[in-house]
Amino acid sequence: MFRIRKIFDETMEQDVDEMKKSKIKLTGILRVIGLSAYFTFALTPIIWILMMSLKNHNDVIATPPKFIFTPTIENYKAITVGMKSYAFESVRPDFPKYFLNTFIIASFTVIVSLFLGTIAAYSLARFSFRFKEDIAFTFLSFRFAPELMVILPLYVVFQKMHLYDTFVGLILAYQLITLPFLIWVLRGFFEEIPREIEQAARVDGYTWWGVFRRISLPLVKPGIAAVVVLSFIFAWNNFIFAMILGSERTQPITLGILGFIGYERVLWGQMAAATIICVIPELLLAFFVQKYIIRGLTFGAVKG
Template sequence: MKTQKFRLSRIVMNFLLLVYAVFAIFPLIWMLLISFKSDTEVFTTTFLFHPTLSNYAAVLLESNYVQYMKDSLIVAGGSVLVSVVVGIPAAYALARYNFNRKEDLAFQILSFKFAPEILVVLPLFMIYQKIGLYDTYLGLIWVYQLICMPLLIWVVRGYFEDISVEIEYAAQVDGYTWYQIFFKMLMPLVKPGIVAAALLSFIFAWNSFTFPLILASSKVQPITVAITKYLGTDTAHYGQLAVAATVSAIPAIVFALCIQKHLVRGLSFGAVKG
């Protein structure tokens, strides 16, 4: 009797999880369906329609969509790379060293992530025009540090704090230099944290809209801004808009699938306790 109740509860639980999963991903499924609909059928709510690839042809072959994707990859990837190079040493310093107002500095760095983008984008617009960074890759990569670096520093800082300092002391006793300890011992241990923070930073940078809308124009157009071109002045091509949105989600999904094995914390975290 208990076995039957257990099996029944498992079946009910799995069914409820399946229902919730369908509910959660249904907007993505519906967007994918719209991408195969013509403009005359896009407003129908039935699953029966005449599929067409005209929207994909119009977006991928008849427009500069590939260039927009390239711009987004350069800007988002470059901003994450800069954040990793600069943010990891900063995270280590905040985790290991004690100095005056350390927590205030850490909180100030984090506050950059939650500050409204419109708060700084207008002054940056005037500064960028004067120093020649307006509508450039470097300008967007620079300003994207307000999005990527605070997140990466705080996530990686937590991973460094999970590693007992006795591991570093033991390595120093064995004759290792600080650089050898950092790159050969600590970096492999915090690799899952770096990968997870880099993925989140890439997603936030990829989805940024306000910064590229104000600080870029014709030379650099990330996909988030370029998608608005499919909303015409006379009519909205929802099928083409769905294609652009669907294809733009592929890089982040592929990136997440490629690094999913690194998203789990290393087994050595907390191996030595003080």
């Protein structure tokens, strides 16, 4: 009797083990299905645009869509050096100008923000003074305000001050995107430095400036790198500021790409090529600071 019971128990255990195993297998299969579904959704548009950028005009507009085709770089040629393709004149040889405009605006915006913002961030992180939290809060609430609420009146001001459609004007306006972001996130990085380190340096006779330059600044270098890259990407990606406050002269790449699709002509192939050229530099940059992206996108709320 006792023996039988033991055998019974053992077989039961085996059954349970088997159930567990098949359960693990099942969750594994479900995981593969779920992830494939999501990543198909996530990657198809990118792959499709990449393919489209390598198609000639007839393949681009083919119905049903073509998956197998002879790749060509004519779209890239058309937008960079300008090239006559089929009935379509080289339509956007000014694309390099848009690229350059974006590069100028984004770089100077970030440089200005970095110079102005780093010390401000340190000061907000380390010193206690009145209105400190009010300044910080106003920055945060601008992050959550509809952009036009501020840009539309700014458009009126810019018209009057002759800053409309100038690089200086745009770089100043772009500070509203990058400066609050940079100050807010960098402040978090400075706050993470243990006070004891700075205090020890002060005891050793450093002035606050010496502490800032020789101790704190080197310690937040990775943070600064991340914030610089992300500010650059935000400035690069911006559309609404440039659309309202600029025009033909300062037009950046985001507006330029939109220009491929107008009422008279729809140049999907060239639009796709422009998209790829626009996106590649920032993706390369983004992968370098991958670790900090979520921290940046949440204004420092998620560390990690």
